[in-house]
Amino acid sequence: MNTFDLLEHKRKHVVEYKDDVPSLEKIKHSLWQAWKTTPSKNNAMAYQVFVWGPDKQKEKEIIYNICQNTCVEIDHQGQPESISKGNKYLKHIKDNPFLFTIHQRLATPNEYYQESIDKNDMYYEQAHESEMPKIINSVAIEVGLFAQNLTSYLIEKDIDVSYNGCFSGNYIDYQKAGLTNITTRPLFMLTCGYGKIYRRRFENDIKPEAEEIIEWV
């Protein structure tokens, strides 16, 4: 199946997953495929993908609670009179076979770039902690490329995925809640499994027209 047909017809946001767990082999293979085909500036891949499997229910609930609190906090910051109780479509963060959280990572130059660094011929910003906030945009772009590739490979295997872009970007929040392995800023979260209930499509919940997004100069 080509890219358009695959994503147009098979990708749907999951509200609730079935109890069936996709095989570990399929998940590992999809992750490897995404790693193999996702390009990275200076081959740094300055991000880390944490895989939270079926045995990590407690951790998923902690992450879910942080996401919901973040949603409410943002709504109240923007609208002080808000009656927001969070996001009803986030349940997939807590109930899923696999949750992937992607975080920024300090990279190590490969031998090719190390030689240039030794000759004082280049500056490898991905290896410097002080540069992490400055390069976060470009890391987020790379994470998007990885996430989209992973999505395609999972969907090709008939495994559904859902995204979450509402979470705390402060790693301290996760550490305070007991997830001490999270030591850098989270950039994205996605879940996968076999979908049971998908998000309903509301008639007026539509994208901006293509002409609003794509402008011929």
Added chain:
Amino acid sequence: MSIFDTMEKRHHVYEYHKKNIPDETVKELLWKAWKISPSKHNFMPYKVSVLGPNKQEDKFKMWKMCQYNHKRMEEAGAKLPREDTSVNPYNDKPEEYTFHTNPAYNHVRYNSHLLIFSARICKLNGYMKHVVKKEGHYAEQCEKSEVSNLRVASSFEASLFASNLTALCIEQGIDVSYNLCFPGEKEVWKNMPYLWYDKEQQHARVFANMSLGYGKYFRHQWLKDRKKGIGHLDLKPESDEVIEWV
């Protein structure tokens, strides 16, 4: 062909053939990418400015911005005096920088089509109007003041579009290359008004560039030709460095 086999064909281009892609083909590919790219609350907080074959001057401007940023980063890294980042030196003295070339950026200057992904202020659709009013949701994507705060999430979403477009292009035998090296300051885009999200302040927030064309000479060939004995060492980190099972 599987998506994996398609994506394995992607290679960074150092030089494109002179033959251009028909505009109609690019339009269709862009429409398909728009159609299959998801977005949080359907906002799509980015826009894609398309510079076709007749926009060589603007492509050159973007290429100069890349070179300027590259030089600035290198200088900062080498602990040399950092230039004043509030001023874009290309406005005044372009000749000073023309010799600081990095072949990795050639694709930004010479290509069939160059796409620039940048921030956009969104509007509420009918459903989100209801959610904002009845559920107290804050639609930060509609606020100029939130563009900087949202830059990570918006960059991420723009790259979902770019990744889908990549797969669609490669399926059609069209090569693509990305560029992430350009100034991050919102003030330096004064001579590219189509990128502004804030027309009064003339501010733009650029997320990425992506060029399209028919590849003639690729980075992997350049590594073999010009970096003999070392080019093969330019490898990614191992997958288990990037992917960690908790």
